[in-house]
Amino acid sequence: MRISTGDVFGAPCWVSLMSRDVEASQRFYGGVLEWDFRPGAPGEAFTVAVSHGVPVAGIGELTSDMALAAAWTPYFAVDDADTAVDRIRERTGTVAVGPVSLAGHGRAVLAADPDGAIFGVWEGNVRSEWRVGEGASPAWLELHTRNAFDAALFYGEVLEWATGRTGCCEVAYEEDKVVLRQAGEPVARLASHVGEPTTVDPQLRPRWHVHFRVPDLERATEAALSLGGHRASAVHTAEAERCVTLRDPDGVLFDITETADVASETPI
Secondary structure, eight states: OEEEGGGSTTSEEEEEEEESOHHHHHHHHHHHHOOEEEEOSTTSSEEEEEETTEEEEEEEEOOTTOOOOOEEEEEEEOSOHHHHHHHHHHTTOEEEEEEEEOTTSEEEEEEEOTTOOEEEEEEEEEETTOOTTSTTSOSEEEEEESOHHHHHHHHHHHHTTTSOOTTOOEEEEETTEEEEEETTEEEEEEEEOOOOTTOSSTTTSOEEEEEEEOSOHHHHHHHHHHTTOEEOSOOEEOSSEEEEEEEOTTOOEEEEEEESSTTSOOOO
């Protein structure tokens, strides 16, 4: 079932990988995360990752005319992409691509916040069953940035968080992080974890972390290494989960998480 971005405005509504080699990315992520793939809209260099029949993420081709790095990017729902672009620029963010119309399904924008973290906005239809923390969707999204409060102000003004408008996302400070909730459920968190945005190591620069849930962290990590990926962090262990940051063969960072009960809701 599809609903309008106006019904979930401000909330994460999709994640997508911009890849230099879509087929190679399919082989890698299919082996690591056990995804299947199906073509996107006809005529587009885009494929949809599917887990147990449910769309999980997109993989698109990074063409030579795009001044972008290969990366996983979260998209947030907006009523109007043009208005979102104006708000981004007014608040010293950068618009890299868009708004671009995609085969009549909606309009997309790729942008960077003032610290350089890449994100997208989407105006159009979204899948009602895609929700962070549930089902086959990513376990969670987390922005690592210099100042979580400053970042929350930027995204809140761009995406209408905590504005009092009916249906808007709410923001709270919990356990040293800014937590974004939609309809009472956590959908993202923002943490002050990194230094200056000019840091050379991409692991230490402001960026959105996309965590994918796996049933067996060791198996998924071994699969990534055997398929040309690399480990980018030690395994982090908490009471309810274990996670590790990996690089795919193209150098793209992503996170995998094993929870105590993979069928339960992932706590944020």
